[in-house]
Ligand SMILES: *[C@@H]1O[C@H](CO)[C@@H](O)[C@H](O)[C@H]1NC(C)=O
């Protein structure tokens with residue numbers, strides 16, 4: 001597909017740096033940028049499908065005016081920021097059709113925009129959901145190539161609708177050097193606002209010494225760094241095989257994700273990863289999942305870091321609301337005096353389907369625990385404070 005120069009300017013194609021020519025070949029540019037980082041995208045046989053979706057995203061630019069008109073008709077409040085959203089192009093669903101015992105949802109950009117209009121959401125900060133780039137366990141070249149394609153795909157959606165979307169970078173951990181390089185490419189060239197990681201990487205939790213240099217290096221980069229910690233399916237690594245570690249007959253996607261958040265936050269805390277790397281802020285889904293219920297139990301055994309830990313949870317941790325969390329669950333987090341200014345709104349759409357969304361939104365709006373001003377902050381201003389000028393509000 002060819003993009004005209006004027007369109008180029010209007011969508012600020014940061015990664016497409018060949019602005020000297022009148023027209024740019026998107027496929028060529030993506031391949032060349034990958035080659036420059038020693039990434040071979042052709043190891044993924046579905047590469048042409050991804051390029052078709054990316055080019056389709058650019059074609060959506062021409063529909064942008066219509067979308068903006070539609071936005072003005074959104075009932076108030078219409079400026080909600082959704083800090084926990086996902087995209088699932090068909091090619092990714094084909095690659096990984098079910099997760100945590102549930103089918104991966106069907107999704108299109110039109111569904112996404114319609115959902116946002118219906119809920120009064122102006123902007124969504126999205127990521128691919130778990131397993132991110134870790135679809136090909138133990139296969140380095142494919143994992144690295146997939147992370148790059150996920151980032152190019154996410155960036156294409158954001159460029160098509162710059163006033164509606166931002167994205168978190170995917171990184172090909174456990175390959176640390178490549179993960180750091182990908183994070184830099186995604187943030188510096190594609191405009192990612194933070195880095196998405198999952199609670200365990202092929203069975204290893206995030207406090208493991210093998211990940212220390214990853215956090216250490218991110219921490220050394222200029223400006224606030226934001227790491228999003230998304231739950232994953234619990235697995236146990238036996239030899240080179242990952243075995244589903246849910247010991248119950250209940251669907252992993254329904255409850256194990258909450259325990260995953262608890263496990264990895266415990267690990268990041270007790271290893272003092274979060275203490276030592278003070279430039280990193282963390283976004284935590286589902287107001288902490290099962291973690292708040294366990295915090296005293298875990299941390300009262302480590303009095304030396306008890307106070308400093310809660311200091312971090314109250315300043316550099318940001319807790320999103322995704323799911324039915326404001327009916328009662330949020331009170332558990334507030335019980336630890338986490339300031340309400342650290343709370344973000346999130347939907348988990350489309351993995352959390354449309355049906356329960358209205359109830360979750362109403363639970364925030366009707367919660368007796370927050371003033372109207374605090375709710376406005378949850379819906380938007382807290383996110384503005386977290387992301388600052390990483391987003392062109
Ligand atoms: C863009 O580049 C690809 C790969 O080099 C090529 O197959 C395709 O024909 C090019 N598209 C256009 C419109 O020139």
Ligand SMILES: *[C@@H]1O[C@H](CO)[C@@H](O)[C@H](O)[C@H]1NC(C)=O
Nearest residue numbers: 207212271272273274275276
């Ligand atoms: C953080 O620093 C403490 C010492 O202050 C040390 O014991 C711990 O191993 C460090 N953890 C990491 C992940 O750097």
